[in-house]
Amino acid sequence: MDKFRQLNSTVIPLDLDNVDTDMIFPAEHLKSVSKNGYGTALFSTLKTLYPDFIFNQKDYSAGNILLSKSNFGCGSSREHAVWAITQYGIRAVVCSSFSDIFYNNAAKNGLLLIKLPESIINEWMKLALNNASLVMTIDLVNQQINFANQVQRFDYDVYRKHCLIEGLDDLDYLLSCKKEIESYELTRSINV
Amino acid sequence: MESTARNIINKIWDEHVVLRQNSFPEILYIDRILLHEVTSAQAFAELEERGLELRNKQNILATIDHNIPTDVSRKNITDVMAKKQVDTLRDNCKKHGVTLFDIDSNYQGIVHVIGPELGFTLPGTTIICGDSHTSTHGAFGALAFGVGTSEILYAMASGCVLQDRPQTFRVEFTGNPDECFTAKDAVLKLIATIGIGGAQGCIIEYVGDYIKSLSMEARMTICNMSIECGARAGLIAPDDTTFNYLKGRRYAPVGDAWDKCVSKWQQLASDEGAYYDHEIIIDLTNAKPMITWGINPEHAIAINELTPQINDAPDKLILEKAYAYTKLHPGQSLQGVPIDFAFIGSCTNGRIEDLRAVAKVLKDKKIAANVTMYIVPGSEQVLQMAINEGLDNIFINAGADFRMPGCSMCLAMNPDKVPPGKRCISSTNRNFIGRQGTGSITHLASPQTVAASALCGYISYLSALPPSAEFRQGGI
Numbered sequence: 271m272d273k274f275r276q277l278n279s280t281v282i283p284l285d286l287d288n289v290d291t292d293m294i295f296p297a298e299h300l301k302s303v304s305k306n307g308y309g310t311a312l313f314s315t316l317k318t319l320y321p322d323f324i325f326n327q328k329d330y331s332a333g334n335i336l337l338s339k340s341n342f343g344c345g346s347s348r349e350h351a352v353w354a355i356t357q358y359g360i361r362a363v364v365c366s367s368f369s370d371i372f373y374n375n376a377a378k379n380g381l382l383l384i385k386l387p388e389s390i391i392n393e394w395m396k397l398a399l400n401n402a403s404l405v406m407t408i409d410l411v412n413q414q415i416n417f418a419n420q421v422q423r424f425d426y427d428v429y430r431k432h433c434l435i436e437g438l439d440d441l442d443y444l445l446s447c448k449k450e451i452e453s454y455e456l457t458r459s460i461n462v
Numbered sequence: 463m464e465s466t467a468r469n470i471i472n473k474i475w476d477e478h479v480v481l482r483q484n485s486f487p488e489i490l491y492i493d494r495i496l497l498h499e500v501t502s503a504q505a506f507a508e509l510e511e512r513g514l515e516l517r518n519k520q521n522i523l524a525t526i527d528h529n530i531p532t533d534v535s536r537k538n539i540t541d542v543m544a545k546k547q548v549d550t551l552r553d554n555c556k557k558h559g560v561t562l563f564d565i566d567s568n569y570q571g572i573v574h575v576i577g578p579e580l581g582f583t584l585p586g587t588t589i590i591c592g593d594s595h596t597s598t599h600g601a602f603g604a605l606a607f608g609v610g611t612s613e614i615l616y617a618m619a620s621g622c623v624l625q626d627r628p629q630t631f632r633v634e635f636t637g638n639p640d641e642c643f644t645a646k647d648a649v650l651k652l653i654a655t656i657g658i659g660g661a662q663g664c665i666i667e668y669v670g671d672y673i674k675s676l677s678m679e680a681r682m683t684i685c686n687m688s689i690e691c692g693a694r695a696g697l698i699a700p701d702d703t704t705f706n707y708l709k710g711r712r713y714a715p716v717g718d719a720w721d722k723c724v725s726k727w728q729q730l731a732s733d734e735g736a737y738y739d740h741e742i743i744i745d746l747t748n749a750k751p752m753i754t755w756g757i758n759p760e761h762a763i764a765i766n767e768l769t770p771q772i773n774d775a776p777d778k779l780i781l782e783k784a785y786a787y788t789k790l791h792p793g794q795s796l797q798g799v800p801i802d803f804a805f806i807g808s809c810t811n812g813r814i815e816d817l818r819a820v821a822k823v824l825k826d827k828k829i830a831a832n833v834t835m836y837i838v839p840g841s842e843q844v845l846q847m848a849i850n851e852g853l854d855n856i857f858i859n860a861g862a863d864f865r866m867p868g869c870s871m872c873l874a875m876n877p878d879k880v881p882p883g884k885r886c887i888s889s890t891n892r893n894f895i896g897r898q899g900t901g902s903i904t905h906l907a908s909p910q911t912v913a914a915s916a917l918c919g920y921i922s923y924l925s926a927l928p929p930s931a932e933f934r935q936g937g938i
């Protein structure tokens with residue numbers, strides 16, 4: 271997994287609440303057995319349905335940071351949604367809230383999810399929609415995000431931060447706890 | 463003094479915590495893993511790449527459900543990519559010694575239908591699957607949640623996943639609803655009330671007399687849709703209904719072990735006065751069946767209500783998109799809106815009880831000439847029961863297409879698709895844009911409401927059905 275420390279990029283403003291994983295990665299593309307080649311299917315249905323969709327707009331579509339609203343990534347558990355986002359070239363998603371499973375899937379694939387208060391999201395959404403060339407800077411080490419000369423601190427949990435910065439995933443940690451898992455199994459009485 | 467009363471969620475969670483370290487997510491032990499063809503290939507591939515082995519292969523069960531055709535010649539999968547996924551799962555199961563219920567097995571079916579049927583789903587266990595409707599298994603008092611492919615790999619290799627401790631949410635249903643109100647309507651009402659992000663980060667416990675009165679099938683319908691209000695999982699404390707359902711099933715414990723388990727399972731119920739982070743009471747008094755009008759499950763109304771106004775709603779943009787997509791407008795009744803398709807099936811409403819309810823509505827009647835109706839049993843066992851009870855004849859005589867088990871039109875990954883612009887009333891769980899096929903329009907409802915609408919050719923419900931004589935010829 272790539273290490274993540276800092277990121278400077280223009281922003282793709284996706285002005286919607288409840289963006290679900292069926293929108294992000296429609297089921298018809300789920301039929302692969304590999305982990306690659308998903309980037310082109312990102313938001314494919316919305317891209318076809320709506321010619322003015324933000325991912326169809328050349329000025330925006332090259333950004334590496336996605337800005338959206340609340341409950342991003344709801345619906346299906348498909349990790350393919352995260353793979354499609356990262357393989358498209360997006361490395362961070364900034365929203366007011368994320369769905370649980372999506373949140374869990376993201377860090378495992380090196381995708382940084384940043385939660386900011388709704389008022390800031392709304393303000394930045396407007397700014398980004400008005401000006402495609404504005405650059406956002408994300409500094410994960412110091413947990414700071416900078417856009418249109420406004421600096422915000424963001425919360426991020428210690429463990430996921432460590433994983434992203436070092437390029438590690440959960441399995442490395444779980445396997446390092448093998449002893450604890452073995453002794454747990456020995457004491458477990460339930461009939462399973 | 464802090465209370466020691468615990469709810470069922472915390473009891474099961476605590477029992478499965480292997481390690482809790484400061485500022486780390488908790489290491490949670492996983493008792494059971496369910497696999498299907500769409501989300502497991504990459505997990506097996508990475509397991510091999512990293513030179514790892516399955517930790518507990520006896521805790522894993524696999525089936526084929528998501529992308530297979532549902533016609534009788536379904537063994538010949540013509541979609542090359544779908545076939546590759548199915549073959550890959552077959553190879554992986556063989557290579558790693560995992561039990562697979564393949565298409566030719568009597569136990570094949572939708573992963574969330576067969577787990578309970580086989581008694582693989584047991585109270586007090588932790589269960590994961592690469593499918594968000596894993597919450598279904600919560601009906602048995604299990605802690606069951608959907609995960610992505612990486613977490614399947616982690617659990618396969620280590621027996622555990624890393625999870626942040628969830629918040630707990632108590633949902634109580636009270637009051638007596640209308641006669642034709644079902645469990646599906648109850649959960650749609652909850653989602654319409656709290657919204658699709660309403661239980662984000664939470665695990666729900668469903669309580670109350672209404673819940674207690676429900677069969678296991680109906681409880682599964684409710685837990686199944688927990689994810690549609692953002693919950694990680696939903697569960698119901700096990701009781702005699704649960705134990706009676708499980709006893710004697712293939713993987714359920716037997717003899718002394720059964721008795722021991724039952725006494726242990728009885729301890730799982732939430733202690734009196736237990737704390738929850740959130741609580742809500744949903745009053746079902748005289749509640750009418752629910753139906754969705756828009757593009758996510760919170761866009762649901764009682765069938766006798768009018769679709770909502772947009773005005774200055776905070777989610778104005780989505781509402782506008784929803785009306786444009788479903789070709790409806792604010793302030794209209796859904797009753798009478800013509801439909802093209804009716805679908806019965808999925809892990810939400812594809813069990814035997816659902817099929818029986820549909821058969822009761824369709825018996826000796828014909829569906830409308832403008833409607834294509836698919837009835838897809840959730841599993842081989844459901845299919846066999848339906849045939850033994852003669853339901854297949856009722857369906858076929860009514861003009862419906864009774865098909866082989868699988869996910870089918872729930873997510874349209876197989877050839878069963880609603881064509882662009884066509885309107886489908888469906889017993890499934892998601893009405894997302896294009897969910898049932900590119901450009902398809904979905905209305906979620908209970909199996910009874912789907913069947914009643916199929917007879918009419920337009921959206922209707924049981925109590926509103928015209929006298930039955932009018933359906934004999936097919937359509938009115």
Ligand code: SF4
Nearest residue numbers: 595808809869872873
């Ligand atoms: S029936 Fe639908 S929701 Fe259920 S497992 Fe299959 S695809 Fe998922």
